[in-house]
Amino acid sequence: MLQMGVQTTIEALKKAPVATVHYAKNIVLTDGTTPHYLINKLQKMCMPQSLDTNQTDFRNGGHAFKWHCNAYEVVFYDKMHDLAQAKKSSKRSIEKDNNIQLQLFEQLDKKRTKQKFELFRMEVRLNKRAKIKQLFTKLNIKVPLTFQKLFKPAISRKILLYYFDELQSRHAPLFELSTSMTDKSLLTQMIVHNPHLSANRIIQLFGLKRLHETMTIQELQQMFAHHNKRSLQRLLIDARRLVMPAQADSLDVIRKQVVKGKAVRM
DNA sequence: CCAATGCAAAATCGTCGGCT
DNA sequence: AGCCGACGATTTTGCATTGG
Numbered sequence: 609m610l611q612m613g614v615q616t617t618i619e620a621l622k623k624a625p626v627a628t629v630h631y632a633k634n635i636v637l638t639d640g641t642t643p644h645y646l647i648n649k650l651q652k653m654c655m656p657q658s659l660d661t662n663q664t665d666f667r668n669g670g671h672a673f674k675w676h677c678n679a680y681e682v683v684f685y686d687k688m689h690d691l692a693q694a695k696k697s698s699k700r701s702i703e704k705d706n707n708i709q710l711q712l713f714e715q716l717d718k719k720r721t722k723q724k725f726e727l728f729r730m731e732v733r734l735n736k737r738a739k740i741k742q743l744f745t746k747l748n749i750k751v752p753l754t755f756q757k758l759f760k761p762a763i764s765r766k767i768l769l770y771y772f773d774e775l776q777s778r779h780a781p782l783f784e785l786s787t788s789m790t791d792k793s794l795l796t797q798m799i800v801h802n803p804h805l806s807a808n809r810i811i812q813l814f815g816l817k818r819l820h821e822t823m824t825i826q827e828l829q830q831m832f833a834h835h836n837k838r839s840l841q842r843l844l845i846d847a848r849r850l851v852m853p854a855q856a857d858s859l860d861v862i863r864k865q866v867v868k869g870k871a872v873r874m
Numbered sequence: 875c876c877a878a879t880g881c882a883a884a885a886t887c888g889t890c891g892g893c894t
Numbered sequence: 895a896g897c898c899g900a901c902g903a904t905t906t907t908g909c910a911t912t913g914g
Contacts, residue, residue, distance in 0.1 A: 842897095
């Protein structure tokens with residue numbers, strides 16, 4: 609900082625007001641799931657249309673999921689891949705300032721040859737002071753917006769969990785079911801667990817489930833852009849409410865580690 | 875230039891009423 | 895009865911204005 613011509617005291621820094629804050633958590637995957645797999649899952653959620661989930665950034669194709677608007681961003685990415693990119697050029701990575709982390713990367717990379725594991729990272733970037741304020745009010749976090757006070761594991765966890773739950777609550781159990789399930793057994797499950805639904809509705813939801821296996825909700829919405837949006841909207845609501853036998857949620861790995869985790873980065 | 879404020883635009887979702 | 899469009903309440907985003 610001195611090199612940049614900025615002089616200040618530690619105390620002043622601690623109390624400095626903050627306009628942008630990033631909360632993040634590294635998630636270690638040892639059970640064979642890959643970041644790529646999780647990102648695919650994330651892409652398949654039905655996010656609000658107002659948010660730009662254009663994560664198919666070709667530079668990172670399949671290595672990052674970004675949920676973006678002007679005031680904030682929620683990003684998931686393959687940390688090892690990002691560090692590998694950073695090694696080539698800092699312009700290629702999601703995180704711009706991880707030069708310091710390259711040493712760590714070398715170590716981890718060596719370790720990886722012995723024991724296979726993946727590093728997945730979740731980041732919430734609150735880019736506007738107004739957004740920080742609004743979110744903190746909502747989550748009942750009563751803290752002045754200064755460097756020192758924002759830098760708290762408990763807050764980090766709360767924020768990350770909030771956005772993760774936001775994401776997960778939009779996920780329909782229907783969409784978690786295996787693609788290899790036969791038409792017949794899928795249909796049977798849908799009928800048995802949802803006796804209140806009409807035959808028509810069930811067949812509609814069945815079609816939606818199959819379509820969803822090869823396309824994202826966003827693509828689907830785009831295709832019906834010229835129809836009245838309400839019907840598709842209702843179908844998606846029903847999909848979320850559809851009762852299906854409990855299924856292991858592939859994203860729970862993330863949730864578990866966020867709950868117990870405590871890493872913070874500014 | 876940055877932050878706060880207010881407002882418009884857009885989106886979500888419950889509900890109502892007409893149509894078949 | 896169920897499907898579908900319309901309406902409206904509410905929330906969220908984006909932008910311009912104001913005031914430092």
